[in-house]
Amino acid sequence: MKSQKSTYPLQPPRERGTTRAFLFALLMHVLLGLFLYHGIHWQNSTPAGAEAELWTETPEQPTPTPAPTPPVQVAPAPPVNQEEADIALQEKKRQQQEAAREAQLAEQQRQKLLAEQQAQAKRQQDLAREAAAEKLKQQQAQAEKLRQQQLAEQQKLKEEQLKQEQLKQQQLDAQKKAEADKAAKIKALAQQQAKQKQQLDQERRARLAQLQGLAGESTSGNGLATSGTGSGSGGTATSPGYADKVRRLVRSHLVWPGDTKGLETVVAVRCSPTGTLLSATIERGSGNSQWDDAALRAVQASDPMPLDTNGRAPASFKVTIRPSAG
The missing domain is CATH 3.30.1150.10 (Fusion Protein Consisting Of Minor Coat Protein, Glycine Rich Linker, Tola, And A His Tag; Chain: A; Domain 2)
Structure with a gap:
């Protein structure tokens, strides 16, 4: 899964009941301190003896000579039972241990709750990152699809332009070929005409040479004259027509x-x-x-x-x- 940077730094969610748990833990620590202090002070102190004075009111009579009174005996304080003291001390220790255990349990509960909240926040962040990554992936896929469509359209347009150019080129080639064929035909016809003319010229020259070789031929005095546009009347060397x-x-x-x-x-x-x-x-x-x-x-x-x-x-x-x- 791709990581995504956030604009603001990541902060853990604010826990509920933190102040209450802190006050409860402080109160338990204060009570534990008081128990410890009183337990130690009670073990070290010795109970003092009790004294009492008795007063009697009598009518005024002649004061007789008082008889000596025996001294008042003060009863000694009962001795402290060591076993009970040990029991009380153990009970205090047990209570302290229970209080500490409860505080530890409360701290564990708080830590567990905090861990769950952090885990939930992390899951939410992971889900948010996954959703953002999925959205980004979809956007990239759409962009790639759009780019492929544009490339396909451009390729299609290029192919159409190429086909049109090829068609134009074929038309030009066909026109050039037709013109070349026409020129070739004209050239061949001209060559044929020139060849025919050359043959005729050769025949004329040959006949002229034959005529010039005749000893008794002389037609320079012949005159042709007819009425009309063109005339030709021959002398004795031409036929009537x-x-x-x-x-x-x-x-x-x-x-x-x-x-x-x-x-x-x-x-x-x-x-x-x-x-x-x-x-x-x-x-x-x-x-x-x-x-x-x-x-x-x-x-x-x-x-x-x-x-x-x-x-x-x-x-x-x-x-x-x-x-x-x-």
Whole structure:
């Protein structure tokens, strides 16, 4: 059992009847002293003899000559009986012993009562300490329980926050992965397009080299001219339908929101056998620089040029571009 310090010093409970017991003990001691004193004085004293005088009243008569009176005999005091004295002394001693025994019994009773009171006070103090210790233990248990609940709530909150962060991270990872996949697809598509373009360029260069190696081929004087947005009339080197192919392709890339009256631009074109546009220049302008730029952009956007029926594109030709008549 844990000890607990009190605010005030521990004091024994006040006994009842202490003053009465003290006065009773004092009275018994005084009586005992008196008995002892008288007993000793009675044993040491000797009883004195008794004397008496007798007087007789007589009528006045002639005084005769008195006859001599014999002396009065005083009776001696009876001797003290030693046995009775011893008995009386023993009786006094017995009484003294009884008085002392009663006083001792009273003191023992007082001591016993005092011990019981002290034991009861100690039991009460022990019970009070045990109750205080039990109360303190309960308070500590409640405080520990409350602390455990707070820790559990904090742990739960941390777990929820961690789950939310993990969910956000998963969403971010999924978004990054989707973006990476999209970028990878775009990159793969761009690589595929670049590869296809490279293959086309290689084919164009190969055809151009083949055309340049032909000894009797010369098409620099061919002129293509048709009415409409894009034209292509070939000389003897192009098929009849080649000009329509060029016209449709250039028209699909022409953008002109302005006036169309009196506008006509001639663009000189050089390309490889695969149709790859090697150069495009304005040979004759219309007088409107904005229209001339739009016509040139339409020709440049038509790269590669369409192939003829023989599977090749002319090496050079001219395209006459007019706005659409509506």
